[in-house]
Amino acid sequence: MAAVARSDQRLDAPTGPDAPSHLDAPTGPDAPSRLDAPTRLDLYRTMVLIRTFEERIRQEYHADKTPGFDIGAGKIPGEMHLAAGQEPVAAGVCAHLRPSDALTATHRPHHLAIAHGVDLAKMAAEIFGREGGLGHGRGGHMHLFDPAVHFSCSGIIAEGLPPALGQAFAFRQRGTDGVAVAVTGEGAANQGAFHESLNLATLWQLPVVFVVEDNDWAISVPRHASTAIGDNARRAAAYAMPGERIEDNDVEAVYEAAGRAVERARAGGGPSLLEVHTLRLWGHFEGDPQTYRTDLATLDEVDPIPRYRRRLMEAGELDQAQVEQIAADAAAEVDRAVQFALASPVPDPSTATAYVFA
Amino acid sequence: MAAVARSDQRLDAPTGPDAPSHLDAPTGPDAPSRLDAPTRLDLYRTMVLIRTFEERIRQEYHADKTPGFDIGAGKIPGEMHLAAGQEPVAAGVCAHLRPSDALTATHRPHHLAIAHGVDLAKMAAEIFGREGGLGHGRGGHMHLFDPAVHFSCSGIIAEGLPPALGQAFAFRQRGTDGVAVAVTGEGAANQGAFHESLNLATLWQLPVVFVVEDNDWAISVPRHASTAIGDNARRAAAYAMPGERIEDNDVEAVYEAAGRAVERARAGGGPSLLEVHTLRLWGHFEGDPQTYRTDLATLDEVDPIPRYRRRLMEAGELDQAQVEQIAADAAAEVDRAVQFALASPVPDPSTATAYVFA
Amino acid sequence: MTLVEEPASQAAPVPPRRLTMAKAMVEGISAEMERDDAVFYMGEDVGAYGGIFASTTGLLERFGPERVRDTPISETAFMGLATGAAVEGMRPIVELMFADFFGVCMDQIYNHMAKIHFESGGNVKVPLVLTSAVGGGYSDAAQHSQCLWGTFAHLPGMKVVVPSTPADAKGLMIAAIRDDNPVMYLFHKGAMGLAWMSKTGRALGDVPADAYETPIGKAAVARSGRDVTVVTVSLSVHHALDVADELAADGIDVEVLDLRSLVPLDREAIFESVGRTGRLVVVDEDYQSFGMSGEVMATVVERDPSVLAAPPVRVAVPDVPIPYARSLEQAVLPTPERIRSAIERVMG
Amino acid sequence: MTLVEEPASQAAPVPPRRLTMAKAMVEGISAEMERDDAVFYMGEDVGAYGGIFASTTGLLERFGPERVRDTPISETAFMGLATGAAVEGMRPIVELMFADFFGVCMDQIYNHMAKIHFESGGNVKVPLVLTSAVGGGYSDAAQHSQCLWGTFAHLPGMKVVVPSTPADAKGLMIAAIRDDNPVMYLFHKGAMGLAWMSKTGRALGDVPADAYETPIGKAAVARSGRDVTVVTVSLSVHHALDVADELAADGIDVEVLDLRSLVPLDREAIFESVGRTGRLVVVDEDYQSFGMSGEVMATVVERDPSVLAAPPVRVAVPDVPIPYARSLEQAVLPTPERIRSAIERVMG
Ligand SMILES: Cc1ncc(C[n+]2csc(CCOP(=O)(O)OP(=O)(O)O)c2C)c(N)n1
Ligand SMILES: Cc1ncc(C[n+]2csc(CCOP(=O)(O)OP(=O)(O)O)c2C)c(N)n1
Ligand SMILES: [Mg+2]
Ligand SMILES: [Mg+2]
Numbered sequence A, B: 001m002a003a004v005a006r007s008d009q010r011l012d013a014p015t016g017p018d019a020p021s022h023l024d025a026p027t028g029p030d031a032p033s034r035l036d037a038p039t040r041l042d043l044y045r046t047m048v049l050i051r052t053f054e055e056r057i058r059q060e061y062h063a064d065k066t067p068g069f070d071i072g073a074g075k076i077p078g079e080m081h082l083a084a085g086q087e088p089v090a091a092g093v094c095a096h097l098r099p100s101d102a103l104t105a106t107h108r109p110h111h112l113a114i115a116h117g118v119d120l121a122k123m124a125a126e127i128f129g130r131e132g133g134l135g136h137g138r139g140g141h142m143h144l145f146d147p148a149v150h151f152s153c154s155g156i157i158a159e160g161l162p163p164a165l166g167q168a169f170a171f172r173q174r175g176t177d178g179v180a181v182a183v184t185g186e187g188a189a190n191q192g193a194f195h196e197s198l199n200l201a202t203l204w205q206l207p208v209v210f211v212v213e214d215n216d217w218a219i220s221v222p223r224h225a226s227t228a229i230g231d232n233a234r235r236a237a238a239y240a241m242p243g244e245r246i247e248d249n250d251v252e253a254v255y256e257a258a259g260r261a262v263e264r265a266r267a268g269g270g271p272s273l274l275e276v277h278t279l280r281l282w283g284h285f286e287g288d289p290q291t292y293r294t295d296l297a298t299l300d301e302v303d304p305i306p307r308y309r310r311r312l313m314e315a316g317e318l319d320q321a322q323v324e325q326i327a328a329d330a331a332a333e334v335d336r337a338v339q340f341a342l343a344s345p346v347p348d349p350s351t352a353t354a355y356v357f358a
Numbered sequence C, D: 001m002t003l004v005e006e007p008a009s010q011a012a013p014v015p016p017r018r019l020t021m022a023k024a025m026v027e028g029i030s031a032e033m034e035r036d037d038a039v040f041y042m043g044e045d046v047g048a049y050g051g052i053f054a055s056t057t058g059l060l061e062r063f064g065p066e067r068v069r070d071t072p073i074s075e076t077a078f079m080g081l082a083t084g085a086a087v088e089g090m091r092p093i094v095e096l097m098f099a100d101f102f103g104v105c106m107d108q109i110y111n112h113m114a115k116i117h118f119e120s121g122g123n124v125k126v127p128l129v130l131t132s133a134v135g136g137g138y139s140d141a142a143q144h145s146q147c148l149w150g151t152f153a154h155l156p157g158m159k160v161v162v163p164s165t166p167a168d169a170k171g172l173m174i175a176a177i178r179d180d181n182p183v184m185y186l187f188h189k190g191a192m193g194l195a196w197m198s199k200t201g202r203a204l205g206d207v208p209a210d211a212y213e214t215p216i217g218k219a220a221v222a223r224s225g226r227d228v229t230v231v232t233v234s235l236s237v238h239h240a241l242d243v244a245d246e247l248a249a250d251g252i253d254v255e256v257l258d259l260r261s262l263v264p265l266d267r268e269a270i271f272e273s274v275g276r277t278g279r280l281v282v283v284d285e286d287y288q289s290f291g292m293s294g295e296v297m298a299t300v301v302e303r304d305p306s307v308l309a310a311p312p313v314r315v316a317v318p319d320v321p322i323p324y325a326r327s328l329e330q331a332v333l334p335t336p337e338r339i340r341s342a343i344e345r346v347m348g
Helices: A037-063 A087-094 A110-115 A120-127 A161-173 A192-203 A232-239 A251-266 A296-302 A304-314 A320-343 B037-063 B087-094 B110-115 B120-127 B161-173 B192-203 B232-239 B251-266 B296-302 B304-314 B320-343 C021-035 C059-063 C075-087 C099-104 C106-113 C149-154 C166-178 C235-249 C267-277 C292-301 C326-332 C336-347 D021-035 D059-063 D075-087 D099-104 D106-113 D149-154 D166-178 D235-249 D267-277 D292-301 D326-332 D336-347
Strands: A004-006 A102-105 A151-153 A180-185 A208-214 A243-246 A272-277 B004-006 B102-105 B151-153 B180-185 B208-214 B243-246 B272-277 C017-019 C039-043 C068-070 C091-098 C129-134 C159-161 C183-188 C205-207 C220-223 C228-232 C254-258 C261-263 C280-287 C313-317 D017-019 D039-043 D068-070 D091-098 D129-134 D159-161 D183-188 D205-207 D220-223 D228-232 D254-258 D261-263 D280-287 D313-317
Touching: A037 A087, A037 A110, A037 A120, A037 A251, A037 A304, A037 A320, A087 A110, A087 A180, A087 A208, A087 A251, A087 A272, A087 A304, A102 A110, A102 A161, A110 A120, A110 A151, A120 A320, A161 A180, A161 A192, A161 A208, A161 D075, A161 D106, A192 A208, A192 A232, A192 B192, A192 D075, A208 A232, A208 A251, A232 A243, A232 A272, A232 B232, A243 A251, A251 A272, A304 A320, B037 B087, B037 B110, B037 B120, B037 B251, B037 B304, B037 B320, B087 B110, B087 B180, B087 B208, B087 B251, B087 B272, B087 B304, B102 B110, B102 B161, B110 B120, B110 B151, B120 B320, B161 B180, B161 B192, B161 B208, B161 C075, B161 C106, B192 B208, B192 B232, B192 C075, B208 B232, B208 B251, B232 B243, B232 B272, B243 B251, B251 B272, B304 B320, C017 C021, C021 C039, C021 C059, C021 C166, C021 C183, C021 C205, C039 C059, C039 C075, C059 C068, C075 C091, C075 C099, C075 C106, C091 C099, C099 C106, C099 C129, C099 C149, C099 D106, C106 D099, C129 C166, C149 C159, C149 C183, C149 C261, C149 C280, C149 C292, C149 D149, C159 C166, C166 C183, C166 C205, C220 C235, C228 C235, C228 C267, C228 C336, C235 C254, C235 C280, C235 C336, C254 C267, C267 C292, C280 C292, C280 C336, C292 C313, C292 D292, C313 C336, D017 D021, D021 D039, D021 D059, D021 D166, D021 D183, D021 D205, D039 D059, D039 D075, D059 D068, D075 D091, D075 D099, D075 D106, D091 D099, D099 D106, D099 D129, D099 D149, D129 D166, D149 D159, D149 D183, D149 D261, D149 D280, D149 D292, D159 D166, D166 D183, D166 D205, D220 D235, D228 D235, D228 D267, D228 D336, D235 D254, D235 D280, D235 D336, D254 D267, D267 D292, D280 D292, D280 D336, D292 D313, D313 D336
Parallel strands: A102 A151, A102 A180, A180 A208, A208 A272, A243 A272, B102 B151, B102 B180, B180 B208, B208 B272, B243 B272, C039 C068, C039 C091, C091 C129, C129 C183, C159 C183, C228 C254, C228 C280, C280 C313, D039 D068, D039 D091, D091 D129, D129 D183, D159 D183, D228 D254, D228 D280, D280 D313
Antiparallel strands: A004 A243, B004 B243, C017 C205, C159 C261, C220 C254, D017 D205, D159 D261, D220 D254
């Protein structure tokens, strides 16, 4: 099965030197890789770092909410949307981005933030609601802003797309070759902001890459109950932009497709749309009973990280010692971040009304 | 040139007995008609009635705004969006509707209201702001509601689409074969409501027909500056519904395409999208200087009413006496409506706060 | 809560049970869905999930997927769908998962749902209920913690009800469904009695088993008192009652007025109470300025400022987005501590 | 209007000219676009058309299509585009053609534009101006005549300015562009001095030729008086001044306070004036309840209700959508007649 499904709806898409060419040999988990070993190891490392962070946050989150789950209690209160299973999207897309490129993420933002190089310690501190956090504890995990790498996210689905247009616009007006990536879920792709943003991006030929993370679910609503077609990449044709769907949560296929899309945008070729068929390994948010879900038993088999690890090991590009080293490095980095967070002061209530206006 | 352009993007569209078949011989102003003479005369009559009404309203509107145009003055104050040139859409679509079918129109609603059988006298009275109007003078020309024929419109572009879904939903839940038609402009088709509505209509298989009136302009913004693709019917593929674009403002092509779409909806085959390339003969609203417009000189040549009249006369289905009779009938009917309006009382200011709640 | 208009049911009367607000709300919906085929419920995750805040638990099982419908995340489309269905005689209940999301579909709400009846000169009715979860207190931050009732109440054409007790949650739901107007029904997450959220000890309440309406537009005296009037709604009613109990020990007799409806607003009840006590504290979990707290004060003074023995005080969110960190959020919410000190201040 | 911070221009000072508000607004925009490359203007029909209400006349010719941009009718997309561009250091001015359309893009406005600075703990700035036309009086009915400033002012994070005079229109525009926060700039169609709309005799005003800022958050005493304070904004300032002139003949000395900004609100100025006159009329073309009129009254009484010698009165739209028919619309707008009778009532 070809991991990169070519949309058959790219009739309006510009062709020519800037257009992506992706009709080469099939890639995918079963095909020989076209990436070099250092790139593959980097992808793996990024995915492991993300997962390590998510697992630690999950553990900290639940640690002091017992007995009986109380969402508002504990060191990390509030809703918590973790992205375990979606690491291939973050690793594959962000590998092509520079700190000067913008990324707008969703309510489920950690994997993208980490892959794009958001300061891990300040991000952890924000999640713990501490003064040392990215937003001095004001934002929380759905509202992470790191201007150093032009990262932001929003808890309102699909509404992260329009600001990405503006970042792309600013980059272009300033004469830089910066690119903005806007990520949204497959559920969110049925929100009006999606349509308006794609149309405007083409009209104004903005350097934007739209990425839909299709994890099959929007909370409890399965894809077929939210989306009239099976492949959002085909919606690209409605905006005269190229669209590609990447099946099978394959980090290398994401890497390749995103590379084409980012290069196209950087070179002035305009926007593109990617949809990645990915995986929500855990609940929509922590505490989600997931009683609506029938595939729980088989999830471990499709976890992309062990799968990629096996693949790299089979290719002889990763050995057990490296696996352990990468895991240990990630654990240490995450631990440093969490320690930083825990050492950071709780915001002083007397400052609660600060930062409304500049 | 084929007047009915088949969208090549209907890959997802259901096929089978209910799917429209429109690949027959070409139709259009230059081809022999496939409609019978009474139907053609009805289309002509409807168009003439609409134009007669619009011309009269235009005249009444400007009559007492001189010297110097004052938008708030006169018997008919406020914004006035007339639809001269767009009669083929109204006549062609509404010929297939019953009074029990719903129609939601735009800020430019008169042609559709008339073709769908809205009470002409009460509509005129509403436009004049009189107690005898459809909304007792509360609504005005962008807010016409005639429950007798399930007609409504809205001054907010594209926002008439979602309520049409609900009307279609109610018809289906009640077990009737009612259909809802939702009309929008080509400028409005870039609003989020368009996307959301088409997606939901397919998902819930609602009996809706979406009609885009492409008159090339959204106020002063030309189509190419608002819409990333040249043919909105191709957007239908993004929602797994059939889409057709009708070129050349041809009332018979509209009639045929709308017939297929309405029948499909009525038979339980789900929604469709039509785009009609039509014509804004006058300004966006009365008083529009149209300085941005370059095609003013040639407009008369493409006026669809004289064109259709010539066609029918050439086909021997209409003679000069009938032309005059039809014109006279329309003038009389419009005059009765305007007289009714003028005879209706101005609303009593002491009732200004009525009708907020039922 | 007042029992009105409902003929006694044929069965022997069932005594009230103690229910959570969520259960009482669902009971009201069920009763009307049972009675009237035209009623249906739609929104995000209202089916198999049963509503993120348990607003629809069990309804799918009971009424099936035709009448309990999960929607895509297309609020503009499905709010409009509700309006259109209502115009055609159905009685939809449509859920906006969090009130904070109103901005993606406000045009459908305030320019269509709310205005069609007026624009049609009364010829078109839009009988629907728009339910939405409001409120903070569990660190859900700036986009998931707002009350916003002031925003909705400012714009004409929608009734706005805000139950605080299980009994009113049921009665106002039934009244809202039967009302021929669009009614916004705002339920506070912290008052729903959810197992997974810390809650006030007052979250459970007696709920009559039969179908009854709580009248829309009538405030309730949640506690009568002589010294000072606290005017409030929703979760803050419970906080105000807690504080009143405490202050009783100090000899301060607090009257707590639960407005229950913001539109129509029971101005008589406000004026009557403040006219008696001479002192007013308004407690509002919405933003302070240009909202409910100002409106309540204006209601008193535009009749007679001289009834006020002391400057009235408001306890509201001080015009700041809701912060995430618990320490900050608790500082901006109308907590019992802030209510208490406001009362003490107005007592002089 | 106060001249601040701007160093004297090199050229000899040009005397003020009498301009319409529209021309003065455009002059402010032009001056800043000239000075700062980061400033650009976008919206519907702001290019070749020059703005439906003349908010951008001549800008396209002067600055070209890269900096004066027509948008598709996709308000969510282009409001968000403005936010993103501002975050990256540009200074967009973005027009919402009518304030009434806010419902299609409110999420971008109040959940993003307005909150990002706060959520980022001050690390991200969003310097932009959101312009929008407000107001009725020319029979544009329920969806094209609203003021809605109470709605915008209720939600934290945006400044809200509402000029009434040409001089303030220019000065507030320059101040708004230079402000590092998102500023909503609401201009009343009836005060723009449009050739095709009947207007107040006060539509023309002296406008200094140089670049100056009118400070955001400071009210102006449009007319000083001893007997009664009329607090108002926008077109109603002109009506209030007309009425004040009439009443002067009857021996009633009316002070007219033009708030100019709703956020921040100059509460000092309100209290100072009402404290002096003891009588308050609030004139507000927005809906009456849960809005500006209540907030102004609350501002007075929460400091000291005893300054009020008589119950304050509001003249606002009585919680009804704006009707189309002229007879009805004039009955709900704050006309000079209604203002006059409110003043007479409060004078006792
Ligand atoms: C406008 C809006 N509507 C509803 C929600 C509530 N909500 C948060 S996440 C979510 C599901 C999103 O699904 P999807 O886009 O597929 O992203 P995923 O959670 O699967 O990553 C919903 C409905 C929201 N945040 N914003
Ligand atoms: C949401 C919204 N934005 C802007 C407007 C202002 N407006 C009214 S009509 C119009 C142009 C509409 O163009 P189109 O959809 O092509 O319809 P047409 O006027 O050509 O019939 C605009 C921008 C509006 N009414 N609603
Ligand atoms: Mg998903
Ligand atoms: Mg058009």
